[in-house]
Amino acid sequence: MPEIKKILCPTDFSEASKRALDYAVSIAQVFGAEIDLIYVIPVMPHLEPSITYHFDVPEYERLLKADAQKQLAQLAQSMSAGVEVHEVLGHGEAAEGILKAADERGIDLIVIATAGLTGWQHLAFGSVAEKVVHRARCPVLTVRRP
Numbered sequence: 001m002p003e004i005k006k007i008l009c010p011t012d013f014s015e016a017s018k019r020a021l022d023y024a025v026s027i028a029q030v031f032g033a034e035i036d037l038i039y040v041i042p043v044m045p046h047l048e049p050s051i052t053y054h055f056d057v058p059e060y061e062r063l064l065k066a067d068a069q070k071q072l073a074q075l076a077q078s079m080s081a082g083v084e085v086h087e088v089l090g091h092g093e094a095a096e097g098i099l100k101a102a103d104e105r106g107i108d109l110i111v112i113a114t115a116g117l118t119g120w121q122h123l124a125f126g127s128v129a130e131k132v133v134h135r136a137r138c139p140v141l142t143v144r145r146p
Contacts, residue, residue: 010110016143020112038090112141
């Protein structure tokens with residue numbers, strides 16, 4: 001049986017991703033593995049300059065990052081399982097960020113929810129979980145909503 005020492009668990013802070021984290025924690029306890037909890041900050045769309053509005057992209061991205069770090073820390077602290085958790089922030093398209101982190105961090109297993117906050121976007125762009133399942137170099141456990 002392959003060793004599972006590093007588990008990557010993506011989150012979008014939805015209930016579905018928290019359920020996937022519960023599975024990741026259970027697996028980590030059995031195998032003595034650690035968890036890399038990742039949130040990928042979305043890329044800001046390009047906005048054409050206009051005199052009718054002002055939008056400070058660097059400031060907005062700084063606020064997004066600060067909020068994501070806070071939520072990651074709270075989520076990691078809420079786990080009372082004695083499992084080592086590393087908080088990871090990515091930036092860009094979610095599936096790409098997850099796959100990149102899995103490769104760079106030597107991940108043995110990805111545990112991901114099949115439905116998060118995307119809603120209608122799944123129809124237009126495909127789900128993050130689907131992209132990860134098809135392109136990951138390591139096994140992927142998908143966790144459905146109850």
